[in-house]
Amino acid sequence: MVVEVRSDEQGYEGAWFSAKIVSYLGGNRYTVEYQTLKTDDETELLTEEASASDIRPVPPTLIQRARQYELNEEVDVWYNNGWWSGQVYTINNNYTRYGVYFKTTDEKLEFEYSDLRPCQVWRKGKWNLDLDR
Structure with missing residues (x-):
């Protein structure tokens, strides 16, 4: 089963x-094999234990490319082999590049439209757009 795993590193x-x-270990713990992260020597995909609370299904793709993003909107950005949550702080004139602020790292970076998706939250067994943050 393909999922997304939140990092606390x-x-x-x-x-x-x-x-x-890969396997269920009991006590709401699983072994997962990352699809984009490799071991330190870069020879194998990274495998580690993860808590069920740090695992979610892959968000639906239907709404991911459906519209333009607005200033201050929460988005997920494909960056550094994963999806990172941030906030749009600037938009170029034709909505093809977006500046995104990442609170966890206090960074501001620019991305192509194709690298963004709406921020969605897995709550009570279903996906919700995170418009309330």
């Missing part, structure tokens, strides 16, 4: 990485 807090569940 320093410098990666709040980022979600694509993974597949």
Whole structure:
């Protein structure tokens, strides 16, 4: 089963990485194999334990490219092999590049429209657009 796993490692807090569940360990713990992260020697995909609270299904793709983003909107950005949550702080004139502020790292970076998706939150077994943050 392909899922996304939230990292709590320093410098990666709040980022979600694509993974597949390898096994159930009991006590709401799983072994996951990341699809975009490799071991330190870069020879294998990284495998580690994850808590069920740090695992969610992959968000639906239907709304990911449906519209333009607005100033101050919460978005997820494909960056550094995962999806990172941030806030739009600037937009170029033709809505093809966006400046995004990342609170967890206090960084401002620019991205192409294709690198963004609406911020969605997995709550009570279903996906919700996170418009309330």
